[in-house]
Amino acid sequence: MPTPTAPARIALDAARAAPLEPGRASSRLLTHGSLELRFYAPKGRDDQTPHSRDEVYVVASGRGWFRRGEERVPFGPGDALFVAAGVVHRFEDFSDDFATWVMFYGPHGGEKESGA
Known part of the structure; x- marks a missing residue:
């Protein structure tokens, strides 16, 4: 079995301290x-x-509002938010301590709907 190259754990403090990627806000x-x-x-x-x-x-951490297309929903710590590829979205009216993990996955153009 191959040895994983990705870390098994990334602590929140380490994520907060990680440098921004050049030209990116994350x-x-x-x-x-x-x-x-x-x-x-x-x-x-x-x-x-x-x-x-x-x-x-x-x-x-933090609280605020999340806009996805025409939808606008409140969010807080622990909430998960999904956005399909190509959909306009943003965080609005968020607290100063707002921070989020972001997971991009799948092919460019997005995956097909599963109907689930």
Whole structure:
């Protein structure tokens, strides 16, 4: 059985301390196959644009509102938020301590709906 090259654990403190990737507003923490794990903690405003792959956010800290297309939902620590590839989305009216794990996965253009 091959030995995994990705870390088994990434502590929240380590994610917060990770340097931003040049030209990005987030830190890349690991990649494995199509999975890319990042950490995102915008200050004051979220200026992200739609991404080419599906993504899941898991809120690490803070509260606010999440806009996905025409939907707007509240979020808090521990909440998971899904965005399909190409969909306009952003965090709004979030607290100063807001930070989230971000997982990009699958092919560019997104995966097909499973109907589940």
